[in-house]
Amino acid sequence: MPKHDADETQLRRGDRLERANALVQTLAILGAGAWAVYTFIYEARIKPALEPPAVSVTTSLVRAGERDRHVAIRSTVTRRNVGQTGVRVLGLVYNVTGVRVRFGETAGAALSAMGPAPDRTTTARAYAFDGPGEAILRESRLFAGATEAGSEPSDLNPGESVSRDLIVYADRDRFDFVRFEVGLVYTKADDPAVRLRFETAPDGTLALRPRVDCGTEPQTCERLKRTDFATEFSLW
Known part of the structure; x- marks a missing residue:
């Protein structure tokens, strides 16, 4: 070539x-x-x-004042979207219960005699709780989407939070401490809303339940997510 x-x-x-x-x-x-x-x-x-929706709840309790035997407690409840998707809060329940404590060797002995419950164990020396407590406040709220009546929306973007202050008055001659319980029900912001209703539990506390039958409409109930928070405040 x-x-x-x-x-x-x-x-x-x-x-x-x-x-x-x-x-x-x-x-x-x-x-x-x-x-x-x-x-x-x-x-x-x-x-x-x-990602599933996720909302955290915290409650800050401070003594706001006293008059005679009554103690004013300021509760600041904060709900925060800690997930990566928008959240639609459908309902909120707030249960405040006053609890007495019995002191003495007989109280501790009675507690020991009851024995442990199947799902929990509580042992205290020389004191016991005097019953499940007495209701001080029961409050509930349904937001837009959870009720047919007109109601304001309560949506939270990722990282967003909303706080609310509430004053509760407790009789320190009747109670030794106060138990605060908060419950939230919510879904993803872009999921269809679910109608809710209030229900009174056997112990008198308020709870939120879906209006639909979860047995026949499980996919509807699966959209609902819950966050519960409880804390206690001594009146001493």
Whole structure:
């Protein structure tokens, strides 16, 4: 083969290699860009949409004042969206119960005689709780979506929180401490809302229940999420 033809063949072969290399680099750049776009969309939209809703509840209790035998307690309840998806709060219940304590060796002996319950054990020396307690306050609220009546919405974006103050008055001659219990029911913000109703538990506390029959509509009840929080405040 003449030298001139060999040089042209080598040049053509080099051009093809350069074009193939350029094509590979272009495809790699396009692939990296597509992956970056997918990752961004996944992290920003797809992943949060797959995450379950999550709301935390905290209660701060402080003594706000006293008059005669009554103690004023300021309760600050904060609900915060700690998940990655928007949340629609459907309902809130607030139960405040006053509890007496019996002291003395007989109280401790009575407690020991009862023995442990199947799901819990409580042992205290020389004192016992005098019954389940007495209701001081029962309060409940349904937000938009949980009731047919007009009601304000209570949506929380990720990281958003809402606080509410409430004053409770307790008789320290009747109670030794006060138990505060807060319950929230919520769904994802983009899920269909679920109608709720109030229900009084055997111990007198208020609870939230779906209006539908969970046995026949389990998919509706599965959308509901709950967060419960309880704390206690001494009146001494």
